[in-house]
Amino acid sequence: MIIFISLFLLAIVLVINFFYIKRAKELEERNKKLEVLTAENAKVNQELQNTLSLLTSANQKLKDLDRLKDDFVSITSHELRTPMTAIRSYAWMALHKSDTPLSKNLEKYIIRILLSTERMINLVNDMLSISRIETNRIEINPESIDLISICKDIVDEVYYSKATDKNIKFVLLEQPIPKVLADPEKLREVLINIVGNALKFSHTGGKITIGFFTDGKVVETFVKDEGSGIGKEDLGRLFQKFGRLDNSYTATASSGGSGLGLYISKKLIELMHGRIWAGSGGEDKGATFTFSLPVAL
Ligand code: ADP
Numbered sequence: 001m002i003i004f005i006s007l008f009l010l011a012i013v014l015v016i017n018f019f020y021i022k023r024a025k026e027l028e029e030r031n032k033k034l035e036v037l038t039a040e041n042a043k044v045n046q047e048l049q050n051t052l053s054l055l056t057s058a059n060q061k062l063k064d065l066d067r068l069k070d071d072f073v074s075i076t077s078h079e080l081r082t083p084m085t086a087i088r089s090y091a092w093m094a095l096h097k098s099d100t101p102l103s104k105n106l107e108k109y110i111i112r113i114l115l116s117t118e119r120m121i122n123l124v125n126d127m128l129s130i131s132r133i134e135t136n137r138i139e140i141n142p143e144s145i146d147l148i149s150i151c152k153d154i155v156d157e158v159y160y161s162k163a164t165d166k167n168i169k170f171v172l173l174e175q176p177i178p179k180v181l182a183d184p185e186k187l188r189e190v191l192i193n194i195v196g197n198a199l200k201f202s203h204t205g206g207k208i209t210i211g212f213f214t215d216g217k218v219v220e221t222f223v224k225d226e227g228s229g230i231g232k233e234d235l236g237r238l239f240q241k242f243g244r245l246d247n248s249y250t251a252t253a254s255s256g257g258s259g260l261g262l263y264i265s266k267k268l269i270e271l272m273h274g275r276i277w278a279g280s281g282g283e284d285k286g287a288t289f290t291f292s293l294p295v296a297l
Pocket of ligand 1: 197203260261
């Protein structure tokens, strides 16, 4: 009996031992696999670190290049503006202050020089504004502003002769509105662009209406024209950089613009804590551009 029990116990010990050795082997294999995986992990980690440092240095190089590009645009724009302003002044003097009568052809050529120079000056000014905006070098000096009087100034001083040339009627809806808080120069820039576009895309004999809404917290200014209009699919990209639409509606307007004006206007309005948006009924149904500005307390 004792022998039988001993044999039985021995068998149990052997079985336990067998499983123990098997388990130990499995654990050893698993450990080895883990070691391999850890080594592979370390390698991948190292590769990731290398890629990260490559990306960081590429990013830094791109930032440096971007700054160089901004400096280049800013310096060349400044340098171009001075001689172009001189060309414009001399062309104007040749046209209006010449001491000898101009032939019809010469007059036509000088008018072309004047118009082209004006376009170039506008483009250079747009590029300067963009470079200032994108490098955060634009300064906003907010003041309490009477929107109606600033709109009147722009219609009378800036666009009177162009509107007369195209026989376009301006209607300014003069209702009582509170003053707004904005930088007068930047607000002028925005209005010149929006009213200028309304004129550019209006048909001869059309009407441009400027009006206001207020809820006491903000004042919305809208500029509505009856011109070539904007397609629904294009409304979304109007305010992007170089957002000129070359569709059938606006192609007819031979606008000659840079596609930068609305992008700059949006940035300026946002810097003055406002919003800007556009609407249109579609082809030849006109367009309305509206921007909001906070009421001055
Ligand atoms: P641009 O210098 O070309 O006028 P903007 O950024 O001011 O540049 O305008 C971008 C584009 O938006 C214009 O080229 C034109 O296609 C469209 N647009 C702007 N205002 C009007 C408008 N009042 N009526 C129709 N299209 C307009």
